[in-house]
Amino acid sequence: MKAETASYGEFERLAMPLFDSLYNFARWLAEDATEAEDLVQETFKKALHGFASFVPDSDFRAWMFRILRNTFLTSRTGLRARLTVELDPEDEETTPVTWETPESLALASATREALQAALDGLPVVYREAVLLCDVEEMKYQEIAQVLSVPVGTVMSRIARGRKLLRQMLAGERSVRSGSAWK
Amino acid sequence: MTNCLTWQGRVASYVDAELPCPEMEAFRAHLATCPDCAATTLALMESKMAVRRAGNRYAAPPELRAKVLSLAKDEPAVARGAIGGDRARFRTIVPRYWTGWAIVTAALLLLAAGLFLAANRRQNAKAVAEFADLHVTALASANPVEVVSTDRHTVKPWFQGRIPFTFDLPDLQATPYTLVGGRVAYFHQEPGAHLIFGYQRHLISVFIFRDTPQVAMPASFFADNTSSFTLRTWTQQGLRYVILGDANAAAIANLMELLQRAR
Numbered sequence A: 001m002k003a004e005t006a007s008y009g010e011f012e013r014l015a016m017p018l019f020d021s022l023y024n025f026a027r028w029l030a031e032d033a034t035e036a037e038d039l040v041q042e043t044f045k046k047a048l049h050g051f052a053s054f055v056p057d058s059d060f061r062a063w064m065f066r067i068l069r070n071t072f073l074t075s076r077t078g079l080r081a082r083l084t085v086e087l088d089p090e091d092e093e094t095t096p097v098t099w100e101t102p103e104s105l106a107l108a109s110a111t112r113e114a115l116q117a118a119l120d121g122l123p124v125v126y127r128e129a130v131l132l133c134d135v136e137e138m139k140y141q142e143i144a145q146v147l148s149v150p151v152g153t154v155m156s157r158i159a160r161g162r163k164l165l166r167q168m169l170a171g172e173r174s175v176r177s178g179s180a181w182k
Numbered sequence B: 001m002t003n004c005l006t007w008q009g010r011v012a013s014y015v016d017a018e019l020p021c022p023e024m025e026a027f028r029a030h031l032a033t034c035p036d037c038a039a040t041t042l043a044l045m046e047s048k049m050a051v052r053r054a055g056n057r058y059a060a061p062p063e064l065r066a067k068v069l070s071l072a073k074d075e076p077a078v079a080r081g082a083i084g085g086d087r088a089r090f091r092t093i094v095p096r097y098w099t100g101w102a103i104v105t106a107a108l109l110l111l112a113a114g115l116f117l118a119a120n121r122r123q124n125a126k127a128v129a130e131f132a133d134l135h136v137t138a139l140a141s142a143n144p145v146e147v148v149s150t151d152r153h154t155v156k157p158w159f160q161g162r163i164p165f166t167f168d169l170p171d172l173q174a175t176p177y178t179l180v181g182g183r184v185a186y187f188h189q190e191p192g193a194h195l196i197f198g199y200q201r202h203l204i205s206v207f208i209f210r211d212t213p214q215v216a217m218p219a220s221f222f223a224d225n226t227s228s229f230t231l232r233t234w235t236q237q238g239l240r241y242v243i244l245g246d247a248n249a250a251a252i253a254n255l256m257e258l259l260q261r262a263r
């Protein structure tokens, strides 16, 4: 009984500091606040049940985000996003990394609202990669764990996501118009 | 510029603090000599910070937190003894979160210093780098200003009792500049005013400190055209003014004139 209480307290100690970030990330993935709240609750439920299987010394934050993200993928919005990915292969390894400084400046100097709108318009695969990298400040390796993809894929998704953001803010084209997937 | 193509391919890894140490050093050394790569890197760093600010968007409702906390209490059979009594082995995540950001900020400071150094090698770039860091750190924080007001008659008195001097602010009506607000900044333990002005979509920092040898600087640092930072500085009435931002050099110079004429 004593051990039980300790592990339960341990879960709370590790998981609660992540609560705000998990909710913020859930809102970015989900379509509305209600869906995001369900997502966060479901994540904590699953994590609580599965805590025994969490390997000590491994990355607890990546583990929690991974549960949230997998829960999202089985939700209605997530299924739709996944369907989009399967319909539109992303030629991940062939995306060249190029930089156009004026576009980059458009991004850096965009208003918070404009940037938020652009992030909303980004396909989920890129949005989640960019957010985990820039907002959660995860290492590529950690993002790879969350998304269950190789590090190289993480890097190309971040690069592509940033490029699309720059283009959207530079007003060159609208990703929502469908051109993002070629 | 064949060489630069290789470096430009590593900009993202550098900005994301993912380059191995030796490559990081080599990259920095290249930045100090190459304004093109330095400008690209700085632009991506600023973009990363902009995404970070925009991405921290949603605050969780307190009821949800309560619900999540009560979930645990309804699940008495959780994790039965599996990891009990082995707390020390869990990795603490909080410090990691901060180190990532610290690395980016430090890298940015070095980069800003490098840019200005490349342009004005013999000048005292230390103070310049410190002001660049104050500027960048404030803009990257969740609350860049402590007093939010476009009205100089609100901002100026706010500093009374917070800093050991007073200063005048210009009337900005009929100019393209807006006052965003201000905060107290510290330079070598000395409190001073940090004002933030808007110009188009740029934010320009103006620092005002008592003029001491520590804040002495040459009048201007222009990294060349491709760089996105301009800094100008002058003294008036015993005060040291430093103006710094990524707006174009003419916009910085005009704001400088407005400040010099303020009564």
Ligand SMILES: [Zn+2]
Pocket (backbone or CB within 6 Å): B003, B004, B007, B030, B034, B036, B037, B038
């Ligand atoms: Zn170069």
